[in-house]
Amino acid sequence: MASGPPGAHQRGEVVEKLKRWADFAAAALFSVLFLALVVQVVRRFVFDAPAAWTEELAAIAFLWVIFWGAAFTLPLDAHAAVDVIVPRFSPPWRRVLYALGLAGLALCFLWMLPGTADYLAFIVRERTPVLGWPLGIVYSVFLVFAVMVIVRCLAGIARPAGREPPPGA
Amino acid sequence: MSFALWAMLGVFAGIVLLRGPIGLAMIAGGVAYLGASGQDLGLAAEQILNSLLGSFVLIAVPMFIFAANVMNSGTISERIFAFAHALVGRFRGGLAQVNVVASVIFSGMSGSAIADAVGPGMVEIEVMSRDGRYPRAFAVAVSAASATIGPIIPPSIPMLLYALVSGTSVGALFLGGVLPGIVMAAAMMLVIAWVARRRNFPVEAAVPWRELPRILGHSILPLLMPVVLLGGIYSGAFTATEAAAVAALYALALAVFVYRALDWKGLVGILAESTRATAMVGIIICGAFVFNYALAAEQVPARVAEWFAALELGPLGFLVVANLVFLALGCLLDTTCLLLVLVPLLVPVARAVGVDLVHFGVVIVVNMMIGLLTPPYGVLLFVLSGLTGTPVKAIVRELAPFLLALAAVLALLVLAPSLVLGLPRLAGYAP
Numbered sequence: 001m002a003s004g005p006p007g008a009h010q011r012g013e014v015v016e017k018l019k020r021w022a023d024f025a026a027a028a029l030f031s032v033l034f035l036a037l038v039v040q041v042v043r044r045f046v047f048d049a050p051a052a053w054t055e056e057l058a059a060i061a062f063l064w065v066i067f068w069g070a071a072f073t074l075p076l077d078a079h080a081a082v083d084v085i086v087p088r089f090s091p092p093w094r095r096v097l098y099a100l101g102l103a104g105l106a107l108c109f110l111w112m113l114p115g116t117a118d119y120l121a122f123i124v125r126e127r128t129p130v131l132g133w134p135l136g137i138v139y140s141v142f143l144v145f146a147v148m149v150i151v152r153c154l155a156g157i158a159r160p161a162g163r164e165p166p167p168g169a
Numbered sequence: 170m171s172f173a174l175w176a177m178l179g180v181f182a183g184i185v186l187l188r189g190p191i192g193l194a195m196i197a198g199g200v201a202y203l204g205a206s207g208q209d210l211g212l213a214a215e216q217i218l219n220s221l222l223g224s225f226v227l228i229a230v231p232m233f234i235f236a237a238n239v240m241n242s243g244t245i246s247e248r249i250f251a252f253a254h255a256l257v258g259r260f261r262g263g264l265a266q267v268n269v270v271a272s273v274i275f276s277g278m279s280g281s282a283i284a285d286a287v288g289p290g291m292v293e294i295e296v297m298s299r300d301g302r303y304p305r306a307f308a309v310a311v312s313a314a315s316a317t318i319g320p321i322i323p324p325s326i327p328m329l330l331y332a333l334v335s336g337t338s339v340g341a342l343f344l345g346g347v348l349p350g351i352v353m354a355a356a357m358m359l360v361i362a363w364v365a366r367r368r369n370f371p372v373e374a375a376v377p378w379r380e381l382p383r384i385l386g387h388s389i390l391p392l393l394m395p396v397v398l399l400g401g402i403y404s405g406a407f408t409a410t411e412a413a414a415v416a417a418l419y420a421l422a423l424a425v426f427v428y429r430a431l432d433w434k435g436l437v438g439i440l441a442e443s444t445r446a447t448a449m450v451g452i453i454i455c456g457a458f459v460f461n462y463a464l465a466a467e468q469v470p471a472r473v474a475e476w477f478a479a480l481e482l483g484p485l486g487f488l489v490v491a492n493l494v495f496l497a498l499g500c501l502l503d504t505t506c507l508l509l510v511l512v513p514l515l516v517p518v519a520r521a522v523g524v525d526l527v528h529f530g531v532v533i534v535v536n537m538m539i540g541l542l543t544p545p546y547g548v549l550l551f552v553l554s555g556l557t558g559t560p561v562k563a564i565v566r567e568l569a570p571f572l573l574a575l576a577a578v579l580a581l582l583v584l585a586p587s588l589v590l591g592l593p594r595l596a597g598y599a600p
Contacts, residue, residue, distance in 0.1 A: 027438075028440075030235070037228070037413075037414035040414075044411075058225075059228065062227070065448065069447060079191065079452065080503050082188065082191065083551075085187075101189035104197065105184050105189050105193055105194065108198075115212070115214070116210070139214070149193060
């Protein structure tokens with residue numbers, strides 16, 4: 001980006017590096033999910049000794065895969081979306097309409113944050129039935145996800161002109 | 170309808186129409202509902218998190234996504250293509266027929282139409298449009314149409330979602346999809362035979378029959394996957410989730426040890442990509458949990474049931490109305506969202522009018538697959554148009570005869586429940 005402000009290049013590099021790490025963490029979480037299920041099958045069929053913890057670990061990993069994945073590896077444009085009305089407008093209007101939708105989204109998620117934090121604080125002493133992990137920590141990834149949705153919406157609204165998502169993406 | 174429910178639908182529709190992400194818009198709508206009805210906003214998180222942690226069957230979804238991604242990364246798509254080519258390449262419009270047969274085979278390993286379209290579907294588009302043998306839009310249309318077989322022949326992600334909301338057996342639904350999937354393939358192959366003759370599409374050099382055992386040998390291991398999967402579920406050895414993990418393990422073993430088509434870096438990429446795809450579906454599932462909480466609190470399911478009861482429909486009438494409604498909604502809404510929010514409203518009605526729930530499930534999933542092909546919101550159109558640079562309009566024009574064929578199959582499935590229920594009954598299914 002030749003027209004970017006000084007430092008934009010380095011900032012881009014940092015973002016790329018962070019993205020790579022987020023992908024790596026996502027791959028690790030997915031591996032935990034997969035391996036927990038593999039261990040479950042092996043224990044049951046090879047050793048005839050099923051364990052309850054594998055199912056719980058898989059369920060927790062599933063939760064983290066969804067919210068970690070949505071928070072750090074899934075750009076807003078990559079979500080399923082309907083492109084019916086916005087493409088009928090001229091590019092400057094498209095930008096405004098898209099930004100309005102994101103603003104509504106960000107407001108709702110912002111509205112949800114205090115209640116969500118209260119809920120997590122409320123269940124902080126509860127533990128998962130088998131592994132005994134604190135539920136407040138297991139569920140905390142949801143709060144991270146909600147915050148990241150707001151950040152991504154704001155970034156989408158502030159996106160420089162000419163970088164709208166391609167229609168029908 | 171209460172003000173809070175209007176607030177939910179208004180916020181959801183507003184964000185979606187402004188091109189916001191569907192799943193996140195559903196969660197936002199749920200927040201608006203809780204706020205407008207004066208409830209604790211922490212309920213959204215509570216509903217989503219507790220429901221996710223308690224739905225073990227949903228964990229099969231990422232496993233099927235992972236298995237399909239592994240298959241697509243290795244040389245498995247090419248092997249299936251070679252086998253299908255040896256079988257039906259010799260007919261007029263042969264490559265288009267190969268496209269359908271390869272989709273049928275791939276369906277036995279993948280539970281997602283999109284995985285079928287971006288994997289074997291793209292391979293076939295490349296081969297078909299090489300040297301301008303077929304018009305590109307026609308090639309894309311065949312890949313899009315045949316990809317809809319993916320979730321009908323087991324495994325199937327949409328059927329898993331249906332099993333979750335209807336309480337029907339995953340095994341019965343999976344078996345129930347086998348014959349309908351084959352009928353869909355046959356219908357499409359008839360369309361291709363007709364179009365090929367009319368437009369004089371090319372014939373491929375026939376692969377000699379004596380070559381067939383060798384080609385079969387090259388593709389026999391991937392072909393065995395459905396046997397492992399269905400055998401495991403039906404013998405009661407695995408739950409659907411465990412079977413999905415075994416399927417993924419099998420695909421991984423093939424790609425890494427047998428075909429040596431996957432290295433460490435490739436594997437990390439596939440895992441990250443599977444996380445992304447899981448998150449995309451997962452967020453819509455989360456949105457559905459919040460929506461369903463609001464709909465239940467407002468007693469919408471009971472009202473829908475009353476409304477249908479007042480129509481005094483028989484089983485056939487109910488199926489016709491339900492299918493027309495979902496065909497219309499399928500043009501506008503996302504399949505996951507429809508399956509998890511609107512289908513549960515009709516399940517008790519179906520039971521009340523005496524429609525078998527496995528029959529209803531398979532018919533509705535076939536209906537939703539047509540929805541993947543119909544504009545303005547047809548995911549397969551978007552994905553393939555994006556990947557091939559073919560305009561959606563051109564694809565839709567070539568799709569028209571296939572859409573008619575699929576609609577005819579849907580009508581046939583509605584009229585002939587035994588086409589769906591025959592195999593599950595043979596395996597001991599009794600509602």
